Amino acid sequence: MVTDGGDDSLAASGLHRMELDEAGANPERIAAAIHNAIGDCPGPVPVQDIARTLDIFDIREQNLHGLEGALVTSPERPDGLILVNRRSSRPRRRFTIAHELGHFLMVHHVMVEATGFRCRNRDMGAASPGPKTSSEDRHLRQEAEANRFAIELLAPRPRLRPLLNRLPDLARVLEISKTFAISKEAAARRYVELHHASLAVLFLHRGKVVYLHKGNDFPWLAIGKGQTLPGHAETRPGLSDIYDADPTDWLDRAGPLGLQVQVLGQEGDRAIVLLHADTLADPDDDPEIDDTFDRFTQGRR
Ligand SMILES: [Zn+2]
Structure with a gap:
């Protein structure tokens, strides 16, 4: 036993x-x-x-x-x-x-x-x-x-909730992996599935995509299995900062989206890449106008 x-x-x-x-x-x-x-x-x-x-x-x-x-x-x-x-x-x-x-x-x-x-x-x-x-x-x-x-x-979801209520970050994936004694891969898949943000994770070996796992309505990616990362994305050992990437490099049809990328370089020339697609604020969408509208409609109720 x-x-x-x-x-x-x-x-x-x-x-x-x-x-x-x-x-x-x-x-x-x-x-x-x-x-x-x-x-x-x-x-x-x-x-x-x-x-x-x-x-x-x-x-x-x-x-x-x-x-x-x-x-x-x-x-x-x-x-x-x-x-x-x-x-x-x-x-x-x-x-x-x-x-x-x-x-x-x-x-x-x-x-x-x-x-x-x-x-x-x-x-x-x-x-x-x-x-x-x-x-x-x-x-x-x-x-x-x-x-x-x-x-x-x-990795029961009630116990994950405190980690999911924060901005997307591979540091949380490492925390999940350690806390629950599950692999970093399993933790990353779980994280993108349950996080409210639109996330995807890529698993790389020797700089090439082995497979990807998409969460919540993540848009189609322009890269797939066997391909290298676009632009100048690097997979150095350790956890990178979260940085803004050009969505047109990564996504099939980027639309009005921002894209943030973070890389975790691992042993054995492996890497995990977290992608966060975020809707860009519409420049015509002036919050002050909304406030005025809210006050106006509330006053008439
Ligand atoms: Zn089985």
Whole structure:
């Protein structure tokens, strides 16, 4: 059994699989129901203890060839065994455990083989393919749901709120990664999805875009996978300042938008780039006129 800063008090928390039935099949609601049951827990979410309390009888770290994780169970899910790739980092192993627990709790997930689920590295990044029905689409949808459950469990939105009420900044992404013991990549995706501003994040390796993740109505980007950053954007190690970029360099149809860019250079020649698209103030939109109008209309009510 792997330990990870456990919390034995979970056994007495009232967390039980039957209590999660009301959450139905929705991944976010199941994760939220777990947090409701265990209450406030500062620091990284005790994912291993949660799994054990919910009938995962063992979590084993092994050399898994070509896999990040696996769940050994049966269609009725009486209990389960989670296998995790021991060569992955701790944040990745935590995500994998949460992902496999998602397959275990979402009993509508159809097992991919006789003994359960086998999940590859690329499954851990799967996003929903849309409402199609082929078996490959079903597989992708199940993987995407397990990922939605995992991030909601590991970085629950109520605990993120104080970090989301501030101006977009990759420093907050680093804070999320550290506080919740999730990878910087997972933290960055979570941040752009939940922040009210229009954000996107690019993940680079050796100066080229590996993939991008867009949040809230972010406009189409003019750059894509395999391309380098436009202009003179650099990816030096460490966290850059936030700077104004020319939106026409980065966006397909820039329109009346401003664009702010911030870069986090990482080890291994990797980088995370945060983009913030902001509507420019209309020069014809004089706030004094609005004030006068407001006073005038309020006086007539
Ligand atoms: Zn999976």
